[in-house]
Amino acid sequence: MKILFQGDSITDAGRDRSNPHELGQGYPKYAAENIREAFPDLDLEFVNLGVSGDQTRELVARLEKDFIEVDPDVVSILIGINDVWHRAETKEWLSNEQFEANYRTVLEALKTRTHAKILMIEPFLIPVPDKEFFREDLDPKIQIVRKLAREYADSYLPMDGLFAAGYIGTEPTVYAADGVHPTEEGSRFIGDYYLEAICDLLDEDAE
Secondary structure, three states, X not given: OEEEEEEOHHHHOOOOOOOOOOOOOOHHHHHHHXXXXXXXXXXOEEEEOOOOOOOHHHHHHOHHHHHHOOOOOEEEXXXXXXXXXXXXXXXXXXXXXXHXXXXXXXXXXXXXXXXXXXXXXXXXXXOOHHHHHHHHHHHHHHHHHHHHHHHHOOEEEOHHHHHHHHOOOOOHHHOOOOOOOOOHHHHXXXXXXXXXXXXXXXXXXXX
């Protein structure tokens, strides 16, 4: 059972890129620990190919080598915040149409050219003053991700909403000091929900 983590720096999380089985210090590490504990009898292989700084267009560029050729049984994708952040200074936002086209290209290829089950994780933003304005571009893109999930995903993690619920009564930056990159607590939070999201997919294969 090969599980592939894909995305940007939130997935990369300082991983050793010379060893795709080294998961870094982010949510893939904690998700893998949780999955191994929950499914001790499954022969599990975890691969992290997240790349810091990636946007949806980079996933398209890496599609053949880092998705199709890997031939995963399950692939999870967390992407989108850099499509916003890298244009925030000028507010020359990537069009929603192009964002959707990029993401759809990846999902369509996975659906038609692999046997992989798809776990989509929506991009999120923890409220910090210097990035609150990202919402004007991020929120419509989250809605696009949710729409694409209805078409392509076998499981979905609404992380923006889950974080919003999680930090009620707690200082939000406990989960991500800069609003984007999770702290250890934030990574564990994602890892716990990741297990919930993937359980049904793994149960089907374990039967």
